[in-house]
Amino acid sequence: MLIGEVARRSGVSSRMLRHYDSLGLVRPTGRTVGNYREYSADDISRIFHVESLRSLGLSLREIGQALEDPAFAPAALVSDLIQRTEDRLRREQELLDRLRTVDASAPSGWEDVLRIIELLHNIDSPNPARRQQAALTPDPVPTEVLAKAILTESDPNVAGALRWALARAEGGVASLASGLRSDDAAVRRRAVQAIVELPGAEATAVLEGVLADDDPTVRKHAALALGNRGVVAAIPALVGLIVEGVNDVEAAEILGTLAEDTSVLTALTDALAVSDSPARIRLTQALAELPAPLADDILRSLTDDPDRVVAMLAKALLKD
Structure with a gap:
């Protein structure tokens, strides 16, 4: 089968088939009298193998190694691909969250966009002092950003500053409530400590929902706060x-x-x-x-x- 017919039937362009040939990835086993590439049934089967592996996210170099290595272990490859895909999805989710945060701040110009981006960088900084400074900034910090930071913050001084900033902002209960559903008791403790500092019926209702929490610290904070209310x-x-x-x-x-x-x-x-x-x-x-x-x-x-x-x-x- 000539290259044009292979391209039509396989969906792989002639240009890509030539690229596969140049890499030694799929070389046609025959040539016509006019020196045109001629693909056998085995060649076409190998093309589909290559395309299947490409659909999993492998590079052409990795595909060549996989097809040529007799000791190739598919399970190990799939496990590595899962990890890489999860990492990529995590990075993309972080980017999406950041874009939504910028959008929610209703920037009026690039200066506002740059300000919120700098704020997000500081909130995520590995330096506790920078995180605390970001929490205490006179500029308003989006509620969702503060709530997310509270649920992950382990430094007590930074956590206190974040809770103070959230108490000054409007809302925040709904964003923190998701932390109370976490399987991690430490996250639930951070969430309840922040919610007890928020006024209103919404916060009270959420606290009532954790009076029977498995973690004694979560129960304690909720009980004392509700009793005072x-x-x-x-x-x-x-x-x-x-x-x-x-x-x-x-x-x-x-x-x-x-x-x-x-x-x-x-x-x-x-x-x-x-x-x-x-x-x-x-x-x-x-x-x-x-x-x-x-x-x-x-x-x-x-x-x-x-x-x-x-x-x-x-x-x-x-x-x-």
Whole structure:
């Protein structure tokens, strides 16, 4: 089959077929009397092999090595191609995110475009000081940029500056909420720490959704913030902090402000019945934070408690 017919049937241009020939990648096995290239069935099959490998992203040099190497391992090649493709997609996604950020900033001219690009470079800098400086810039930083940076920032000083900047900006809850769905507990902690500093019903609703998070630190931040916002749904989690001895004094003080809800006293009483001695001592102390005389009855009953420390503490609290 002559080169023109091969090109028509295979979809590979005559120019590319000549290039394959010059590289030794696909050489026609025959020549006509007029010295035209003549391809055999095996030659055409090799063309399709080359095109198949090209479709996977291999260079012509890599294709030649693959077809000539008897020890060629397809699995290793495919694994390498997957990694390269994932890296390329990651770079392209980063570029797309950057373009969207520039577009969202509604630049009025190239000066604005260059400013936002410089800001993005500084936010992504390996230097913590530059990242912190970018967060504290007087120019407004796009909310999505701040939220994304918060979810990945490990330096506590930079993270604090980013959270401060986000609290000054409008929105941000939706962008941070995606971090609360991460499988990485560290990302969820960064997200909840930022959300607790944001006002509004949207932030409150998101925090309520993580009161049962698997990570105790996430639960703690959500419970304390919600309690300070007067959300009674946080009461069981706040009592849990007292039982665990985590921010127990702060949790008890917050429960005191929520004591008008009868579930506070109920939750503390129920926890007293099933907790160990150190936790029962903390729970007894928490009862003292409730406005008088809400806890008086339960404190009187505790004066006869088998645990001598609990009994003595209850008597002391009643005298106060």
